[in-house]
Amino acid sequence: MTPAGGPPPVPTDRPRRPRLHPLDQVAIGLALAGLGAVLTGLLPRADAAATLHRVLPLLLFLGAVVVLAELTAVAGVFDVLATRLAIAARGSFAALFLLCVGFAALTTITLNLDTTAVLLTPVMIALARKLGTAPGPLAMTTVWLANTASLLLPVSNLTNLLAADRVDLTPAAYAARMALPQLAAIGVTMAGLWFWHWRRGRRDADRFAPPTPHRPEDRLLFGTAVAGCLLLVAGILAGVEIGVAAAVAAGLVVLGFAVRSRRTLRPALLPWRLLVFVTGLFLVVQTLGRHGLDDLVSVLLGEAGGTVGALRAGGTGAFLANLVNNLPAYLAGEAVLPPGDETRLLALLIGTNVGPLAVPWASLATLLWYERCRAAGVTVPLGRFVATSAVVAVLATLAAVLALLVAG
Helix, strand or coil: CCCCCCCCCCCCCCCCCCCCCHHHHHHHHHHHHHHHHHHHHCHHHHHHHHHHHHHHHHHHHHHHHHEEEEEEEECCCHHHHHHHHHHHHCCEHHHHHHHHHHHHHHHHHHHHHHHHHHHHHHHHHHHHHHHCCCCHHHHHHHHHHHCCCCCHHHHHHHHHHHHHHHCCCCHHHHHEEEEEEHHHHHHHHHHHHHHHHHHHCCCCCCEEECCCCCCCCCCCHHHHHHHHHHHHHHHCCCCCCCCHHHHHHHHHHHHHHHHHHHHCHHHHCCHHHHHHHHHHHHHHHHHHHHHHHEEEEHHHHHHCHHHHHHHHHHHHHHHHHHCCCCCHHHHHHHHHHCCHHHHHHHHHHHHHHHHHHHHHHHHHHHHHHHHHHHCCCCCCCHHHHHHHHHEEEEEHEEEEEEEHHHHH
C-alpha cells in the first residue's frame, strides 16, 4: 500500500525467463559437442557425413512414431484399452497383472519403448487411482517392460534398428531370431514384478472394483488412430522401410486430426529433443571411439566366441548401459565387433535393451518414466528401485542371452 498521491509502487519482480528442461539441456549439449568435434577435426567430416547418412532414416522413424503415439493417446486409445483390461480382470489382481503385462509389452513391441514410458505411464497411474489401489505396481510394470519387452521387433527400440541393419536381417527374420530371448526376458520380468510389487502383502487391497468403460470423445478419431497403429505394424512386417511405414501411418492419423481436431496439431508434437539427442549422441560416441573408447570396449568384450563370448557381450552391454546410457553402450560395442559376428552382436543388443534398469539414466525411457511419475505425484523410492531393478536386469539379461544361444 502507498499513501494517496504518492508515487506508484516500483515493481521488484522481473518476469522470469523460461528455463530449459534438464533433458533439453542434455540434448543441446550433446549436439553442440558433436558439432564441435566435427569443426575441430576430432571427428573427420567424412565420418560425420557417413554417420548422419545412417541416422537420417532412424530420425524419420522416431519423429513419425512419436507423433503417431501422441495422437493415439489424445484419441483415447490407451485410456480405452486400460479400462477395458481392468473390467476384464473382474476385480482380480492376478488377472489385472497378466493383462497389464500384456498391454505394456504389446505397446513396447509395436510402438517403441519410449511410447510406453511417456504415454502409458500416466494412463496406468490414473487407472490405479481410479481403482483405488496403489500406483506403484502399475508404474513399475510400465518401466520394466518398457525396457525388457523391447527386443522382438526392429521398431521396439532404436538399438534394434541399428542391429537389424548391421546383421542385414529383414523384420520377420529378426523377429524369429529374437522371439525366444524376448519370451525369456518377459518371463523373468513378470516373476520380479509379482514378487516385489503385485503379490499379496505388496499391494494395499485384495480386490478392486472394476471401473466404468472409457468412452472416446471422437469415435472417428479413435478408429483412425487404431487404423494407423495397425498400418504401422502391418507395413513393417510386410518389409516396408521402417521410416516410410511410420511416416505413412502417422500421416493417416495427422490427416484425421486435421479434419476433426485441427487445434491438436501443434509443433510441440514433434519430438525435437529426442531427435537432437540421438544425432548428437551418434557424433559424440563416434568421436570418443576414435580416441580410446573402442579400445576399452574391445577389452571388455574379449575375443572369445560361443557361450562365453555371448555372455560376455551381454554383460558388457548391460554394464555400459547402466554406466552411461544404452544407446552409446550399443554404439560402442557395435563399433568393435566384427560385422559377421551375429550372435555376439545380438547378445550385446540384449544387454543394452534388457540390462538398463538399475539406474534411472541407463535408458531414455527410464528417464522419461521417472519424470512422468514425479509429474503425477508418485514417489519412487530410489534405493528399492535400484536394488530390485538390478536383480531383474542381471537375471533377465542372462536368461535372454541363454535363450539366444538355444535358439541358434
